[in-house]
Amino acid sequence: MSDMSDQDLIQHFASREELRRWPATGHPVTSPSVVLLSGNLGAGKTQMVRWICEAWRRDTASPTFAIHHEYRSAEGTLDHVDLYRVKSDDDLEGSGFWDLLQNDRAMLFVEWAERLPEDVWPRTWTKVFIQLKKEEGADEARILSMKIRKR
Structure with a gap:
């Protein structure tokens, strides 16, 4: 799928189980x-990463308060960074975050990415923006919005 053009998608999921099946339908990344x-x-950001790892046959670690998790499989490495608890550049530096941006085979998932300026992401990488929202009046329902911006 390397010659895929930019794409936008909005999808409604009535339940967590329905959302859980979504990553297994294939990924354009x-x-x-x-x-x-x-x-x-x-909203389900961390759970979404776990489900993606599950669909891509990568074992995930138990939930912790770490900034960075690395998940390896025969297909490659998936890095998951959660910026929610990051308070300073020192926190990022200590997590090895900046080194992740040097990997030309990276598959990097970042929660709370809006805490960083957009220009930190390598220009040659595909950027996938996923927003999860709880649907009003429905406890389990979610709205997933996805934008893919090709390098």
């Missing part, structure tokens, strides 16, 4: 890419 996840607390 190639390396190097950064997937920028946004949404309120509890």
Whole structure:
């Protein structure tokens, strides 16, 4: 899918189980890419990364308060960074975040990416913006908005 053009998608999911199946339907993401996840607390960003790892046959670690998780498989490495607790550049530096941006085969998922300026992401990478929102009046329902911007 390396010659894919820019794409936009908005999809409604009535339940968490329905949303859980979404990553297994195929992914339009190639390396190097950064997937920028946004949404309120509890919207399901971390869970979405776990489901993507599951669909891509990568084991995930138990939930912790680490800024960076690395998930390896025969297909490659997926890095998951959660910027929610980052308070300073020192926090980012100590996590090895900047080194992740040097990997030309990166598959990087970043929660709370809006905390960084947009120009930190390598220009040659595909950028995937995923926003998860709880649907009003429905506890389990989610709205997923996705924009893919080709390098």
